[in-house]
Ligand SMILES: Nc1ncnc2c1ncn2[C@@H]1O[C@H](COP(=O)(O)OP(=O)(O)OP(=O)(O)O)[C@@H](O)[C@H]1O
């Protein structure tokens with residue numbers, strides 16, 4: 001049970017950080033100027049190109065060696081957030097680019113500042129357009145919390161491992177692992193349902209990606 | 214004092230000089246129509262007026278204030294200059310009503326309820342009170358443009374600039390938009406880039422003919438149609454009239 005809670009906390013915190021950071025990265029990449037856009041480009045490339053386990057070890061052991069000692073739990077959140085923000089930046093960026101520039105111009109014409117236009121016109125649409133990809137990203141992050149077991153974070157999979165390591169339970173490896181798999185699966189289904197509901201509720205008429213028949 | 218005064222406006226994009234010294238003015242309540250060949254700089258001129266693309270040289274005065282002055286707060290000025298776009302540029306995530314009220318709420322800092330009430334008034338003015346809760350994608354082109362006009366009107370602008378407000382519309386939808394614009398004539402100061410000669414002839418106080426970055430000729434519609442000073446003016450007006458048809462009778 002504690003394992004499940006840790007898995008949820010890992011997912012929750014890393015996603016929140018990654019969403020905010022990813023949005024900032026996307027904005028920086030689209031609206032920013034020369035050195036910033038290049039830095040963000042490189043950032044995205046690196047964190048999408050390096051295995052998560054390597055990111056974990058770099059954050060936990062690597063930073064540890066230069067005197068920044070993080071708890072395994074914190075290191076896992078940071079590692080997951082770093083990678084997810086790189087992916088989410090891409091998701092948000094393509095959403096930003098799909099919004100006609102005319103809407104920004106119209107907002108500025110009403111007397112909105114650049115920031116107001118981003119907050120009231122761009123971000124609400126970016127979030128709506130990003131829900132399907134974001135819910136996919138959620139699934140990935142949730143599942144990849146299991147890799148945090150390598151840092152010794154007592155998340156779902158590691159706790160399960162501790163249980164079947166108890167000699168009496170040794171015969172139950174298969175059922176225990178199946179239960180773990182089912183738990184991941186149920187959370188994914190549940191959250192995707194919720195996001196699907198939000199997507200419907202806040203859909204922009206005419207922009208739903210479905211067909212009616 | 215004029216409502217809007219342009220003094221010797223110059224604008225370049227790179228080395229390409231688009232506006233080569235444009236001067237004219239509008240009095241309060243006047244409607245003026247700008248016509249001219251494609252690429253002459255009509256849209257550029259409108260963008261120079263609301264400082265989306267500030268002119269390189271020359272001054273724009275709005276109600277006695279020089280708005281080309283770099284030290285003024287341009288966002289305060291833009292509230293007073295309505296803009297109606299060729300392709301509407303409505304906010305897709307907002308209903309018709311919200312499209313009209315958002316400027317009131319976020320820029321004019323009006324209370325939500327009050328902004329809604331005001332927005333509803335403007336929608337009624339353009340004949341869309343029944344479409345208030347619909348999203349842009351659920352509206353016809355003509356309805357979208359009328360929301361665009363209501364959005365501009367709601368801000369209580371000193372002047373509204375129209376950039377070819379009907380040229381993205383199917384022919385049968387043009388009338389409803391022109392009708393709304395005609396209803397505003399005299400009450401709102403309007404500067405319209407349009408090729409609708411019926412509107413120019415019947416509604417405009419003056420037609421401004423632009424060519425190659427200059428105002429070649431300006432005058433009351435009667436004179437411009439019947440005996441313009443320049444041969445080019447007559448040619449162009451004749452061409453446009455046949456091209457777009459003059460289905461509006463006098
Ligand atoms: N942002 C820009 N950057 C560079 N060149 C531009 C820009 N905007 C317009 N131009 C150029 O300026 C010229 C005038 O364009 P403008 O849109 O003002 O013409 P227009 O009179 O409105 O024409 P139309 O009737 O086709 O709308 C064109 O040659 C165009 O290519």
Ligand SMILES: [Mg+2]
Nearest residue numbers: 255256257376
């Ligand atoms: Mg134009």
